[in-house]
Amino acid sequence: MVKLRFMGGTHKVGGNAVQVISDEANLLLEYGVKPGTPPEFPGHIRAKDLDAIVVGHAHLDHSGGVPLFYLSEKKPYFATRTTSELMKILIKDMIKLNSYYLPFEYLELDKMQKYRNDIVYGQKVKVKDMEFSLLDAGHIPGSAMVDIKVGDKKLLYTSDFNTIQTRICRGAKVPRRKYDAVIIESTYAMHEHPERKQLEEEFVKEIKSTVNDGGKVLVPAFAVGRSHEMISVLHAHKFKGYMLLDGMARAVNQAMLDVPDSVKTPKTYAQAMAGVHIIRGWRDRRQIVKKADVIVAPSGMLQGGTVMFYMEKLAQNANNSVYIVSFQVPGTNGAKLLETGMFPIKDRETRVNAKVKHFDFSSHSGRTPLQKFLRGLKGKPDVYVIHGEEESCDFLAEWVRDELDLKGVAPNQEEEFTF
Numbered sequence: 001m002v003k004l005r006f007m008g009g010t011h012k013v014g015g016n017a018v019q020v021i022s023d024e025a026n027l028l029l030e031y032g033v034k035p036g037t038p039p040e041f042p043g044h045i046r047a048k049d050l051d052a053i054v055v056g057h058a059h060l061d062h063s064g065g066v067p068l069f070y071l072s073e074k075k076p077y078f079a080t081r082t083t084s085e086l087m088k089i090l091i092k093d094m095i096k097l098n099s100y101y102l103p104f105e106y107l108e109l110d111k112m113q114k115y116r117n118d119i120v121y122g123q124k125v126k127v128k129d130m131e132f133s134l135l136d137a138g139h140i141p142g143s144a145m146v147d148i149k150v151g152d153k154k155l156l157y158t159s160d161f162n163t164i165q166t167r168i169c170r171g172a173k174v175p176r177r178k179y180d181a182v183i184i185e186s187t188y189a190m191h192e193h194p195e196r197k198q199l200e201e202e203f204v205k206e207i208k209s210t211v212n213d214g215g216k217v218l219v220p221a222f223a224v225g226r227s228h229e230m231i232s233v234l235h236a237h238k239f240k241g242y243m244l245l246d247g248m249a250r251a252v253n254q255a256m257l258d259v260p261d262s263v264k265t266p267k268t269y270a271q272a273m274a275g276v277h278i279i280r281g282w283r284d285r286r287q288i289v290k291k292a293d294v295i296v297a298p299s300g301m302l303q304g305g306t307v308m309f310y311m312e313k314l315a316q317n318a319n320n321s322v323y324i325v326s327f328q329v330p331g332t333n334g335a336k337l338l339e340t341g342m343f344p345i346k347d348r349e350t351r352v353n354a355k356v357k358h359f360d361f362s363s364h365s366g367r368t369p370l371q372k373f374l375r376g377l378k379g380k381p382d383v384y385v386i387h388g389e390e391e392s393c394d395f396l397a398e399w400v401r402d403e404l405d406l407k408g409v410a411p412n413q414e415e416e417f418t419f
Helices: 066-070 081-101 106-114 196-212 226-236 249-258 266-274 282-288 307-314 333-340 367-376 390-404
Strands: 003-008 017-021 026-029 052-054 077-079 116-118 125-127 130-136 144-150 153-157 181-185 217-220 243-245 276-278 294-297 321-324 342-345 348-351 355-358 382-386 416-418
Touching: 003 382, 017 153, 066 081, 066 106, 077 081, 077 130, 081 106, 081 116, 081 249, 106 116, 181 367, 196 217, 196 226, 196 321, 217 307, 226 243, 226 249, 226 266, 226 294, 243 249, 249 266, 266 276, 294 307, 307 342, 321 333, 333 342, 333 355, 367 390, 382 390
Parallel strands: 026 052, 052 077, 077 116, 153 181, 181 382, 217 294, 217 321, 243 276, 243 294, 321 355
Antiparallel strands: 003 017, 003 416, 017 026, 125 130, 130 144, 144 153, 342 348
16 A cells, blocks of 8 residues: 655645655655745655655756755655756755745755765666656656556656657657556646647747847746747747847756756757857846847746846837746736736836737646546556646546546645555
C-alpha cells in the first residue's frame, strides 16, 4: 500500500508539495513557494522524516522551498542537470529579493548543492523500497514527470507538462506503462490554447509591422524558457532585426548553452542566440536601447526586473508595441496593463500609448491535450488533480469521473489517500 499526502498546490497554482510514503520510504515530490510578499510555503513537512526529494522543474512554485530542508538535515535531492542549474539561479534571486521573509539563506542553497543528484531521463533511482525515473515533461528545459514504482504499484506525477512541441522543448509523451495512480496538473483544464503555428506567424507578423513602421517592440517574458522561446520563434521565421536579451534570462541562457541537451535542437538554439545582443550592464542598456528593434526582458508579468526600465523608455511612444507572451496573474502590472492600458512609470499611473497585445504562448497543456493525455493512459488509475485554480481542479476531476469512469479527486491540502 502506498500513501499520498498532498501538502501544497491543491486547488491553486503554486506551492506544489506531495509526499509519497511506502512501508520503508518517504519521498517528497517538489516543495515550491507561491511567490509574493511574503512568499507562501506548503504545509509543514519535517526534514528528518524524508528519505529524498525529487524536483520536476525549476520554477519557484515547484522548487523554491527546497533549501528549507537543508537547515539541519542532509537529504539527497534529484533533478535533471538543467533543472538544478536553473534552480540555483532562480532561488538565489528569490533570496536576494525576499531574504527578510525567508526561513533560509544562501548558506542553505550552497549546502543543498552538496546533496544534489543530477539524473537523466529514464535513469532508474532506488530509494529503499521505491524506484523512480524522470520522463521529459516538455514544459521548460530540463522539466520532468516522475515515474514511481513501489512493489507492484505504479504512480505518475506529471508536475507541469506540455504535450505540444515548442521551438525549444519536445512535447511530453503518454507513458506506456499501466499506472495505479496519476497526479496531474490542471492549470489550463478549462482553456484551449491557439494553434501554435498560426500563433507564431501572427506574433512575427505583428513584430515586423511595428519595426517596419519605425517602432520598437518590447516583449516582457518569463526568464526561464519563454524569453528564449520567443527569440527562437523569431529566428525560425528569419527575423533579421536587432534583438536584445536582458535580465535574468541572460543567466538562464548561459545555463542552457552550457547544458546543450536541455533544448530540443542545441545547434539551432545556439544559432538563434548568436544573433542576439546580450546586455552587459547599465551603460550598455542605456546606449543600446536606441539601436534595438526587439527587446526581450523579464519579468513576464511586468512586476519588476529590467522590463521596468524599458517600459519607461518605450511605453509612451505610439509607434512602439508591447507584446505580452506570458500568463498574467490577476492584479499584476501586466494584467492591469491589458485591462486598463495604464502602467506605473516613476511611481505614477501612466497611460500607455504603445500598442499592447497579448499572445497566448503557453508551456502548459491546454484543455484538449490534457484530456487526450488522460485518455491515452493505460490501466484504470486513480487520478488526483492539482496545480490549478479551484474551478480548474474540480472541472478536470469531474471530467475524469464522468468521461473516463475513473476515480477523479481534487484533493485539499493535507488530505491523504492510499492506493
